[in-house]
Amino acid sequence: MDRIRIRGGAPLNGLIPISGAKNAALPLMIASLLTEETLELGNVPRLADISSLLRIMSNFGVDHSIAGRRPGQSSETGQTIRLAAKSVIDTTAPYELVSTMRASFWVIAPLVARFGHAKVSMPGGCAIGTRPVDLLIMALAKLGAAIEIEAGYVVATAPKGLIGSEIDFPKVTVGGTHVALMAATLARGTTVIRNAAREPEVVDLAECLIKMGAKIQGAGTSEIVVEGVTSLGGTSHDVMPDRIETGTYAMAVAMTGGDIVLDNTRPEYLQAALDVLGQAGADVSPTHGGIRIRRNGNGIQPVDVTTDPFPGFPTDLQAQFMALMTRANGTSRIRETIFENRFMHVQELARLGAQIRLDGDSAYVDGVAGLKGAPVMATDLRASVSLVIAGLVAEGETTINRVYHLDRGFEALEAKLARCGAQIERLRG
Numbered sequence: 001m002d003r004i005r006i007r008g009g010a011p012l013n014g015l016i017p018i019s020g021a022k023n024a025a026l027p028l029m030i031a032s033l034l035t036e037e038t039l040e041l042g043n044v045p046r047l048a049d050i051s052s053l054l055r056i057m058s059n060f061g062v063d064h065s066i067a068g069r070r071p072g073q074s075s076e077t078g079q080t081i082r083l084a085a086k087s088v089i090d091t092t093a094p095y096e097l098v099s100t101m102r103a104s105f106w107v108i109a110p111l112v113a114r115f116g117h118a119k120v121s122m123p124g125g126c127a128i129g130t131r132p133v134d135l136l137i138m139a140l141a142k143l144g145a146a147i148e149i150e151a152g153y154v155v156a157t158a159p160k161g162l163i164g165s166e167i168d169f170p171k172v173t174v175g176g177t178h179v180a181l182m183a184a185t186l187a188r189g190t191t192v193i194r195n196a197a198r199e200p201e202v203v204d205l206a207e208c209l210i211k212m213g214a215k216i217q218g219a220g221t222s223e224i225v226v227e228g229v230t231s232l233g234g235t236s237h238d239v240m241p242d243r244i245e246t247g248t249y250a251m252a253v254a255m256t257g258g259d260i261v262l263d264n265t266r267p268e269y270l271q272a273a274l275d276v277l278g279q280a281g282a283d284v285s286p287t288h289g290g291i292r293i294r295r296n297g298n299g300i301q302p303v304d305v306t307t308d309p310f311p312g313f314p315t316d317l318q319a320q321f322m323a324l325m326t327r328a329n330g331t332s333r334i335r336e337t338i339f340e341n342r343f344m345h346v347q348e349l350a351r352l353g354a355q356i357r358l359d360g361d362s363a364y365v366d367g368v369a370g371l372k373g374a375p376v377m378a379t380d381l382r383a384s385v386s387l388v389i390a391g392l393v394a395e396g397e398t399t400i401n402r403v404y405h406l407d408r409g410f411e412a413l414e415a416k417l418a419r420c421g422a423q424i425e426r427l428r429g
C-alpha cells in the first residue's frame, strides 16, 4: 500500500491549480442516467471515487469515454468524460461496488425516476458517523416510489412513474437534496423541496439539469421548485471548482507560511472558511480567477469554529482547520454539528504532539510551539489530509499510511504541494 512521506519545515510558495469538485462531479455523472442522450462533463478530477462510479455506471450498461489530452492542456487539466445511458440493462447497484462510496447510493433517484425500478445496496463512504439514508428514502416515497428493504438493499419501484409532491427535510441533507432534485425532474407535476441544502454542488447539479431540459427554480436557496418534464436531453457542462480542495491548500499555507495563489477557484464557495483564516492571521485576497493566501512571520491566532451546512463552515474542512489550530497561540474550540463521529484525526494528530481534548461534539485544541514527525494513519479522506497539513510543519519525518483515502478526493496532492516547495513524496508499494 502506498504511503506519503513528508519532511516538515518548508513554507509554500507558488501556484496551485484547483481541480474540479469531487462532490459535484459525482452527482453530475449520476444525472446522466436521467437521459438516453449523451452528457459531456468537463473539468472532471482524476480521483479514485470517479473511477469507482464509472465502474458502477458501466455495470448498468452506461457507455462512457474519456477524451484524450488536447494541445496546450497539462496533465492537471480536468478530464472530459462522456456518458451515454441509452440502453440501461440493469438497475441494480451491488454491495461490492456501492460499499466504498457514499454518493453511489444516489443512483437510486434517476433509476427509479426513468425506469420505474432500482435496487441499490445501502452505502458505505467515510467512517464519520452512522450516516443513515432515511431522508433519501423519505423523499423518494413522497414522490410515490414504493420502498422495500431487502437483505441490505433498498428496492424502489414506481412502475407508473413518480408524482410531484412536497418534500420537507427535517434537517439539511446534501445527498437528500440531490436525490429529490434528480427524481423530481422526471416526476409528473410540481415538486417543492423545503429546507433544501444550499451547497454550491446542489446549484451545479441544478444548472446542468436545467441545460438538460429540467424546470428548476430556487437552487441555492432553501426552497427548490421543480416542474416535472417527460424526458431530458444531453448537454455539456463543466464541473465547478473543488471548494474543499481550495480550503485545504489555503489552510496548508496558513500553517506553513508563504504565499500561494489558488488558481481556477472562487472565494464565494468558501467564504466562511476564508473569513476564519483571516481571523487566524492569514492574508486572504481574491485574484483574477482565484484566491491568494499569505502568512508571513506573524503567528497563528486561535479561532473558535462550528461546522454548519452551507454557507456555514464546512464539516469537510473541520479536520484541516483542527490541524492548523494545533499550532495556534492559545486554545480554540472546534464544534462538529454535522457528523457525530468526525474526530478520528484527533488521536493521529496527538501522535505528532498536538494537545486536543474531546468533550461531546467539541474539540478543545491547545496550540503547541512545535509538532514532531511520526508515522500516522488516517481513517477517512479529510482526516488524512489534516495529517498532511500537520506533517508540513512537523519537525523531521511524517509518514502517512493508507494513502488510498487521499486518492479518493485529492488529485495530484504530492505534485501540487512539492511544486510549491514542500518536501513530500509518495512511497509506492
Ligand SMILES: CC(=O)N[C@H]1[C@@H](OP(=O)(O)OP(=O)(O)OC[C@H]2O[C@@H](n3ccc(=O)[nH]c3=O)[C@H](O)[C@@H]2O)O[C@H](CO)[C@@H](O)[C@@H]1O
Pocket: 023, 026, 102, 103, 129, 130, 131, 132, 133, 134, 135, 136, 137, 171, 172, 173, 174, 175, 176, 315, 316, 338, 339, 340
Ligand atoms: C459525496 C458528498 O457530496 N459528500 C458530502 C455530503 O455527504 P452526505 O450527502 O452524505 O451528507 P448529508 O448532508 O446528507 O448529511 C448531513 C447530516 O444529515 C444526516 N442524514 C443524512 C441523510 C439521511 O437520510 N438521514 C440523515 O440523518 C447525516 O447523518 C448528517 O448528520 O455532504 C456532507 C455534509 O456537507 C459532506 O460532509 C460530504 O462530503
Ligand SMILES: C=C(OP(=O)(O)O)C(=O)O
Pocket: 023, 101, 102, 103, 124, 125, 126, 128, 316, 381, 382, 409
Ligand atoms: C465525506 C466525504 O465523502 P463521502 O460522502 O463520499 O464519504 C468527503 O468528501 O469528505
